[in-house]
Amino acid sequence: MICGDLKGRKVLVTGASSGIGSAAAVLFSEQDCFIGVHYFRTPEGAKETFKQVKKNSDGILLYADVRDEKQVEEMVNQFAKEAGGIDILINNAGSLIDRQSFEKATLDYHENIYATNVRSIFLVTRAALPYLKKNKGNIVNIGSVAGHTGGASGSGMYSGAKAAVATETMSMAKEFAKYGIRVNSVLPGFIDTRFHERFSTARHRKEVAERTPLGRNGTAEDVAKAILFLASDAAGFITGEYIAVNGGSYMRA
Numbered sequence: 001m002i003c004g005d006l007k008g009r010k011v012l013v014t015g016a017s018s019g020i021g022s023a024a025a026v027l028f029s030e031q032d033c034f035i036g037v038h039y040f041r042t043p044e045g046a047k048e049t050f051k052q053v054k055k056n057s058d059g060i061l062l063y064a065d066v067r068d069e070k071q072v073e074e075m076v077n078q079f080a081k082e083a084g085g086i087d088i089l090i091n092n093a094g095s096l097i098d099r100q101s102f103e104k105a106t107l108d109y110h111e112n113i114y115a116t117n118v119r120s121i122f123l124v125t126r127a128a129l130p131y132l133k134k135n136k137g138n139i140v141n142i143g144s145v146a147g148h149t150g151g152a153s154g155s156g157m158y159s160g161a162k163a164a165v166a167t168e169t170m171s172m173a174k175e176f177a178k179y180g181i182r183v184n185s186v187l188p189g190f191i192d193t194r195f196h197e198r199f200s201t202a203r204h205r206k207e208v209a210e211r212t213p214l215g216r217n218g219t220a221e222d223v224a225k226a227i228l229f230l231a232s233d234a235a236g237f238i239t240g241e242y243i244a245v246n247g248g249s250y251m252r253a
């Protein structure tokens with residue numbers, strides 16, 4: 001899949017050490033983009049992504065806990081300095097962290113879910129905005145189908161956080177349109193990544209595939225292609241929108 005207009009763009013991908021972020025980093029490198037491969041706890045995964053990126057183009061490895069204001073600012077400024085600006089920001093880093101019910105969840109868990117999935121996008125976007133303004137860049141936020149449905153058992157607060165991602169995508173799109181910056185989101189359904197290796201059983205993964213209209217679980221590459229479309233000029237008049245990548249498991253008019 002090649003989008004010629006993306007050649008040479010500077011693309012910062014958060015959470016690129018595995019799953020969707022890694023697939024996006026590699027797909028954008030195939031467009032000859034300069035990639036910021038951001039990671040947090042898994043430098044080995046990031047190095048693997050970086051190796052794939054280097055086969056196609058160039059980039060740098062970047063470390064930050066996306067919940068931390070100072071670390072985020074340093075990471076974003078480092079990328080902009082080494083890349084010579086920022087054209088595309090992919091706010092992918094996020095996590096369910098754990099399955100906890102409203103009845104039993106700790107306050108720490110609640111705060112951590114929102115810090116990991118919502119504060120992170122605020123911090124990274126705010127730090128990247130001066131660079132994106134200069135380049136009339138664009139942003140793709142990764143939400144979740146759970147933000148529409150309320151999610152499965154033990155993912156209620158994660159769902160709330162992902163609903164905030166979807167809503168803030170629209171608010172950012174309105175606010176940044178005056179700078180020529182587009183902001184959209186991709187809402188994955190059930191995607192086979194480390195996420196579900198950790199949070200779902202093999203049996204559950206099979207059951208979800210069987211009840212999904214397209215008959216399988218999604219792949220990280222399925223999601224990366226939707227991100228690529230939204231970031232490309234092919235989506236030049238699209239902002240404040242989302243693409244659901246879920247094999248038809250959740251449809252709405």
Ligand code: NAI
Binds near residue numbers: 093
């Ligand atoms: P993953 O676990 O492979 O990737 C998550 C990435 O986020 C990792 O690279 C991790 O290091 C990073 N991350 C988490 N907390 C961080 C922190 N505090 N600071 C910096 N980085 C942090 O899982 P996957 O599936 O690739 O997830 C990517 C995004 O897609 C996440 O936002 C997730 O919520 C979302 N998503 C995934 C779905 C799935 O079925 N796999 C479904 C819906 C949404």
